[in-house]
Amino acid sequence: MYLGIDLGTSAVKTVLVDGAQRVIANESRPLTTVSPQSGYYEQDPAQWIDATFATLDALKASHAGELAAVEGIGLSGQMHGATLLDASLRPLRPCILWNDGRSAAECLILEQRWPALRATSGNKAMPGFTAPKLLWIATHAPDIFAATKLVLLPKAYLRLVLSGEAIEDVSDASGSLWLDAARRDWSDSALAATGLSRDHMPRLVEGCAPATTLRGELARRWGMTRQPVIAGGAGDNPAGAVGIGAIGPGTAFISLGTSGALMAPTSRIAANPDRAVHTFCHAIPAMWIQAGAILSAASCLAWIARLFGVGEAELLAPLGARPQAPSPVSFLPYLAGERTPHDDPAVRGMLDGLSHGTDRGTIVQAVLEGVAFALADCRDALADAGIAIAEADVIGGGSRSPFWLSVLANVLNVPVHRFVGGETGAAFGAARLGRLAVTGEAIAAVCTRPERIETFEPDAELVDSYAGRLPAWRELYRPRH
Numbered sequence: 162m163y164l165g166i167d168l169g170t171s172a173v174k175t176v177l178v179d180g181a182q183r184v185i186a187n188e189s190r191p192l193t194t195v196s197p198q199s200g201y202y203e204q205d206p207a208q209w210i211d212a213t214f215a216t217l218d219a220l221k222a223s224h225a226g227e228l229a230a231v232e233g234i235g236l237s238g239q240m241h242g243a244t245l246l247d248a249s250l251r252p253l254r255p256c257i258l259w260n261d262g263r264s265a266a267e268c269l270i271l272e273q274r275w276p277a278l279r280a281t282s283g284n285k286a287m288p289g290f291t292a293p294k295l296l297w298i299a300t301h302a303p304d305i306f307a308a309t310k311l312v313l314l315p316k317a318y319l320r321l322v323l324s325g326e327a328i329e330d331v332s333d334a335s336g337s338l339w340l341d342a343a344r345r346d347w348s349d350s351a352l353a354a355t356g357l358s359r360d361h362m363p364r365l366v367e368g369c370a371p372a373t374t375l376r377g378e379l380a381r382r383w384g385m386t387r388q389p390v391i392a393g394g395a396g397d398n399p400a401g402a403v404g405i406g407a408i409g410p411g412t413a414f415i416s417l418g419t420s421g422a423l424m425a426p427t428s429r430i431a432a433n434p435d436r437a438v439h440t441f442c443h444a445i446p447a448m449w450i451q452a453g454a455i456l457s458a459a460s461c462l463a464w465i466a467r468l469f470g471v472g473e474a475e476l477l478a479p480l481g482a483r484p485q486a487p488s489p490v491s492f493l494p495y496l497a498g499e500r501t502p503h504d505d506p507a508v509r510g511m512l513d514g515l516s517h518g519t520d521r522g523t524i525v526q527a528v529l530e531g532v533a534f535a536l537a538d539c540r541d542a543l544a545d546a547g548i549a550i551a552e553a554d555v556i557g558g559g560s561r562s563p564f565w566l567s568v569l570a571n572v573l574n575v576p577v578h579r580f581v582g583g584e585t586g587a588a589f590g591a592a593r594l595g596r597l598a599v600t601g602e603a604i605a606a607v608c609t610r611p612e613r614i615e616t617f618e619p620d621a622e623l624v625d626s627y628a629g630r631l632p633a634w635r636e637l638y639r640p641r642h
Contacts, residue, residue, distance in 0.1 A: 162230040163599075164389070165592030166216070167397060168209055168238035168316050170194065170258065170419045171460075175216035177227055178592040182607075186224045187588070188216035195255065200262040200498065200506060203255035206244055209315060210322050221383050229384045234323075234375060235392045235595030237400030237587040238316025240336040243294040246311040246318075250327075253305050256315060257294045259336075260420065260456050260497045262506025264288045267296035271338070275354035282335070282351065283342040283432040283440025283449075288498075288506045289456070292338035295355045312361050316394060323391060324373040327363035330393035331442040332400075332450075334365060342430055342440050342449065366393040368403075368444030369597035369604060392598035395444035397587045398422055398452065401556045403444050404590030405580060406610035413550045415569065415577070417559025421458025421532060423539040425451050425548045433546035437501040444594060445604050451548055453501035453539020457510075458532050459559040461494045465528050469521060476525045483567040484530075484623065487630050488523050490514045492531030493637055499535070502542045507641040529565045530627075533572040534634045540573055552576045554613075556586035563615070571623040572631075578613045 162185070167174045169192070176187040190212035195203050220228050241259035246252060257263070268286035271293055272278050278286055286293055291314065299306040313321065314337065317329045331345045339355075339362070341348040346365065352358055366372045374388040395403065398416055402424065407414050413425045422439075427449050432440045439452040457464075466473045491513040498506035512524065540550055552575050559565055560579045570577040580586075593607055600607075 162227050162232065163592045163595045164231050164234045165588040165590065165595060166213060166234065166236050166319070167400065167588035167591060168213070168236070168319055169397065169587070170239045173209065173212040173216055174588045175213070175220065176588040176592055177220055177224060178589065179227070184589065185227050186220055188219045190215045194258065202258040202261045202497070204258060205255050206252045206315070206318050209319055213319060217383050225384055229386050231385055231389045232387065233390045233392060233595035233599035235591030235593065235598070236316045236320055236394035237397050237591040238314065238319065238333065240314065240333055240396040240398070241289050241291050242315045243291050244313045244315060244318045245298065245305060245309045246313065247308050248310045250311065250321065253308055254302070259289050261294070262288045262498045264293035264297040265506050267293040267300070270296060271354055275350055277350065278338065279434040281341050281348055282338050283430050283434065284338060285434035285437055285504060286338060287437065287500060287504050289500060290336060290338045292351065292355050295357065299356055306356070310361065311363070312357065313363060317363050320373070320391060323375055323379060325376060326373045328372045328393070329363040329365055330368040330395055330444065331365055332368055332444045333396040335440065335442040336396055340442070342442060345442055367446050368393040368395040368399065369594050371598040390595070390599050392594040394591055394594055396441065398424055399441060399444040399450055400587040400590035400594070402426060402450065402590065403593050403608050404586040405554050405556060406608050407554065408443070408445055408448065408604060408608045411551070413552065414554040414556060415536060416557045417458050417555060417565070418557035419458065419460045421455040421536060423453045423536050423543065423550070423553070425543060425550065427451055427548070431546045431548055433542060436542040436545055437504040438542050438546055451543060451546060453536070453542050455494065455532070455535045455539065456498055456500055457494045457496040459557060461496060461528050461532055462559070464496060465525060476521070477562055477564060479522050480526060480564045482563045484526065484564065484571070487626050488526040488530055490519060490523050490527035491634050491637060492527040494528070494531040494535050501539045503638065503640070505640055508638065511637060513637055529568050530572065533568045534631060536569065537572050537631060550575055552578065554578045554580070563617070566617045570617040570619045572627045574619050574624045576619070577617045579615050580611045581614050
């Protein structure tokens with residue numbers, strides 16, 4: 162038996178997977194995000210631990226026998242968050258999250274201090290990444306910066322609590338800007354540019370490699386017969402790729418979680434930092450992921466549901482299974498700023514084209530289409546790096562909506578596929594990494610593609626209609642910085 166734990170932004174999701182790769186049970190606990198001011202987003206690391214322990218306590222109550230047999234644990238997590246620890250390994254402040262935009266000025270400083278940043282990391286300095294956050298701390302909270310002895314990404318902090326060791330995998334580390342993406346190792350020059358050294362960093366491992374073991378007292382708490390191996394694990398999107406078998410070139414996929422991304426695994430780095438394409442190490446050796454990332458995806462649907470005071474399912478039901486035509490209303494999904502292709506943390510969302518005849522369904526459809534158009538921007542940025550998208554699998558909570566997937570198929574003009582359990586893809590991928598760390602099996606034998614349950618084909622008429630709307634939608638963007 163294997164456990165996959167995904168420390169997301171909105172929830173911790175834990176899955177229990179057997180040797181036949183069947184999900185035996187899953188548990189989820191919500192997380193809350195605090196926004197001290199516009200563009201600032203933080204979480205208390207203590208709630209990550211409480212939520213994770215709650216999922217495991219619940220699994221013990223419902224599946225004690227299966228949990229007792231767990232041999233390996235894989236972790237996945239929200240990327241880029243800055244968790245700062247003191248000499249006693251206690252958090253000094255709340256974690257600054259991936260969607261936080263406060264460090265835009267520090268990005269410019271970082272690129273000036275370290276001109277090789279883009280060539281080495283494969284990325285442009287953007288506020289979401291970890292390194293600029295440390296420059297912001299150094300300027301605005303120098304006492305905290307001086308007291309910082311260890312900087313961890315969210316899932317590495319969870320691993321520290323579970324195991325007592327500070328270890329990170331290269332996929333998550335590559336979202337920090339401190340990693341040499343080609344060498345898959347910390348860059349001393351990058352660390353020096355932020356006033357840090359390797360002493361402030363965790364030890365690095367590959368995602369499918371054994372990293373450490375669960376503390377004995379925690380294994381006893383959950384009734385486990387042995388101390389399970391904890392794998393290197395992965396950032397949430399690379400873990401999602403492992404979960405759907407996207408481990409080689411030609412296997413593009415879309416993540417529709419709190420944020421969104423269009424990702425393509427590659428056997429070489431195909432960076433395009435000038436258009437804010439992200440370069441990440443994959444969770445498996447000698448592979449990388451090129452990604453276009455948007456800061457708000459399924460969170461846009463949650464936002465509009467909150468405004469209308471109804472559940473998301475109630476909003477979506479009247480739309481049916483597929484669009485008949487584009488909405489006459491346009492939506493910019495920049496509720497927390499944007500990454501690809503604009504790199505603009507200050508831009509905000511917009512509804513355009515409202516009239517007395519606009520109803521709820523028209524607005525909801527526009528919100529879904531706005532996210533799809535933002536992913537079309539990602540597609541074009543990837544194309545500039547030589548990566549063509551011929552089809553795409555979809556994971557994340559948004560994959561539950563047939564209407565949304567039909568919109569994506571027509572906006573992107575490619576077939577779009579979904580799977581059973583696609584909303585827990587990152588946790589399932591983490592469980593696969595936990596298995597690989599224990600068994601040493603061939604990666605391709607474990608990371609197979611799950612059965613697709615539905616394919617959404619583009620409709621020529623709708624493809625043309627959406628292609629006609631895209632240029633006008635892009636004209637709505639106006640930089641605010």
